[in-house]
Every structure is written in C-alpha cells, then in structure tokens.
Amino acid sequence: MIAVSEDFRILTSQLIDFDLEAYLEAVERPLPECVRLNTLKFREEKVVEFMYGRGWRLEKLPWVRHGYRVLEAPISNLGDSIEHMLGLIYLQGPVSMLPAEVLDVRVGDRCLDLCAAPGSKSTQLAQLVGLEGVVVANDVSQKRVKALSFNLQRWGAVNSVVTLADGRLFSRWGAGLFDRVLVDVPCSSLGVASKDWSVLKKYRQNHGKRLQPLQLALLEAGYRCLKAGGVIVYSTCTIMPVENEAVVSRFLERHPEARLEEVRPEGLKWRRPLEEFGGERFNSEVEKCFKCYPYDNGGEGFFIVKIRGGD
C-alpha cells in the first residue's frame, strides 16, 4: 500500500473529478515502456527495421510523431540496449512526449526549452526543428545540465545550444528571439508518482503555493522570449490546480493579448480543467487546456496549455 500524506488526502478530496483509489492503483504500476526514435541522425524506417531485426515489437503512439509503445524487447533493461546507447531511441513516458508535440514546431524554427534538464523534450524539439533549426536548452542546475548535455550528445543534436541560467532571467538576453518556447516547469510531480512514491508521502498543502510564483515567473519569462505571433507551451506533470489552472488564469489576467489554443490530442483521454478551486474562479479560456490524470491513459498525469503570443 502506497503511503500518502494527510494533506494530499485533504487536497485531492476537494478535486471534484478525482478518484483517489483509481489514482493510487495507477501509480502503483510502472509507466508503460515507450520510446521515441531519432530522426535527427537516422531515417525512422531504418531504425524500425533495425530494431525489428533484433526482436523489438513496437506500436505507434497516435498523438506523437516518432513515438512508440514497446510491446517486446530483446532485453529487460531498455536503458542498457545498443539502441539506447547509440542514440537510436530515447526512453520517454507516453504523455511526456505531448508538450513538445503540441508546440507545433516547424522545420527551421528557433526553439527555447527553458527548464530543459534532463533533456527528453529538448531532444524531441531538436529532431522536430531539423538541421535548419536550433534548440536552446536551458536549465538552472549545474548538476542537471550535465545530464542534459549528455542526452543531447547521445541524440547527436548538432543543432543544440546548452545554457546554464535562471530561467526567470532569460528574457534579459533572449527577449523576442524564439519562434517556439517550451516551459515545462518544476512542479510537485504528482502526475508521475509512479516513478517516485515518496512525493505522495512528502506532499504538503503549501508545496503548490510555494511553487506557483516560480512557475508563473518562468511562464512570463518564456513569453517574453517569443517572437511576435510565436507559440509557447506551459506544462506540468502534476494534478494540482494551484500549479495548473491557477497559473494560466493569472497569466491571462496580465496578458489579455495572449490567445489560448485547444489541446485535444488524438488517442489520449483528456478531461476538462476545473472552473474553480479553493475559492478561486479561473479564466474561462482555461477550458482549452489539456489535463489528464495517471489513470486516464495508464501513463503520466499532465497539464498542458498552448498559448499564441500577440502580434
């Protein structure tokens, strides 16, 4: 039985669309094994053919280009496979591939991944922009930047730039430079508790409230880095409205020119974001966001919003 804090029980009991029993059952299981194939270095058909020849069996994920669910593999630890070591594949959760996909990246775009480590989404952006584009992958942690650089190296991302900086300050030098910005913020990680159950035991009511100013500041900084008419995606892997709906709602209060676009991916179950929580009523535009709980798709819980900047 997974231990959860009393605060977690109290807070989730206030989520009108949340089923705690289904949630705990879902996070007790490991995430389904999924991979993204590297089209920056290789042709996708070649990689698939190579992998099938080695005993892999894959099933395409409909909501993401180059993403597959692993049905069979020649070894039990996929991270120790030749395919992983040579950068043919990236092991990534199925819903975690969605934020970069939603960003509508075009070949040749200049993209910013503001909170990039360990680099899953940066590698995805690198393959989507192609050799004509650029991905700037930034993170604030020196330790995590090492993992980020390692993963971009393995991916062969010659089109990448790694920077170490506080994302909140990034617009001081990056304002108006990027076609696309991804802000996958630090969060309470309750949507990926299957990776680490301790987040449920440690969760306290003030966690989200403490994180919210940082999340909002990162979204603001990312927004300032957009070129006119560019697209920014804000995402979290948590279920708490204070880090999701509330952040977007407050952002929209400050930026009436920003336009939210609906996120409705094919093949993934999604649910309507909350209209209010904890006495706070959210901007009606928030309903365009994507939200799912871990038990909705047998994967991670995520919240994703796509915002088009004003001209």
Add this chain to the structure above:
Amino acid sequence: MKRALSRSEYVSLSRFLRVESLPPQLVFIESGKKVRCATRAALETAAQMKGLVTVGIYAAKKIGDEYYLSVEGSQLLGPYMEGGVVEVSMSEAEEWMRGAPLKKEPPDSDIAVVKLDWLYLGSGKVSRDGKIYPLIPKERMISSSRSRATR
C-alpha cells in the same frame, strides 16, 4: 577557449578522416583537446546567449596528430569517409559496445571507425597486436552482465 577550426586545421581534419569535403552546414569548433561540431545556426544563436555551456556535440578528440571520433562523430562523419572503416557483425558489435577489443583485419591506419551495416559505432585504436580497442566512454557501453533473454 572555443573557436572555429582554422582553414588549415579543417583541411587537416578532412585529410585525416579521408573525407573529400565535410558537410557544409556544419562548423567544427576547437574546445580544448576536443573538436565539437555544430550547425552554423546553432553557433550564431549561441553567440547571443548567456551562461553558455555547450554548442552542438563532441565529435572528436585530438591526441597528438590523430583525431579519435566519438560515437556521434563517427555517425556524423562516417558516411563521408573513404577509408579506415571496419565492418562488423551484430555479435561483434555487441562485444564492441561492451568494450571488448575487436579481432578483425585492421585498416592501414592507426584509427579505425567501426560500422554495423549503416550504423557507425565510434572509433578505436589499432594496436600492434592487430586488435582494435574501442574508444567508447564507460557510460556509453552496454553492460556485460545483462540478460539476453527475450521478455
């Protein structure tokens, strides 16, 4: 100190790799003993950033007059090479990726790039005993004790 390779260094790298011409959209940058490779667009963007850590990928390391290609360097430049490439079977590739030396007819060079079908697996040092010793970092090697059972 990071700087783009000079014309003569660029020619030296091309000659060493037996490459007629390196891909035009790529720039090679000296970074200590390492040679990094990036697109021109990435290099231009990097110049506008603060807190710069890396640009592009580590492609080769220069030791003396020789360039050892990283795994990614070999994947990037291998297709342009006109010599020094050794083809291996899947079982040889697995041993290579475990860090074991390769017992193959070595090329007439001190460095060999290893290739499995279309897939380049990095470079190795050709020893006097005729074996090719892989220059693959430990964190990129597959474990020698892993289970080979199909799940």
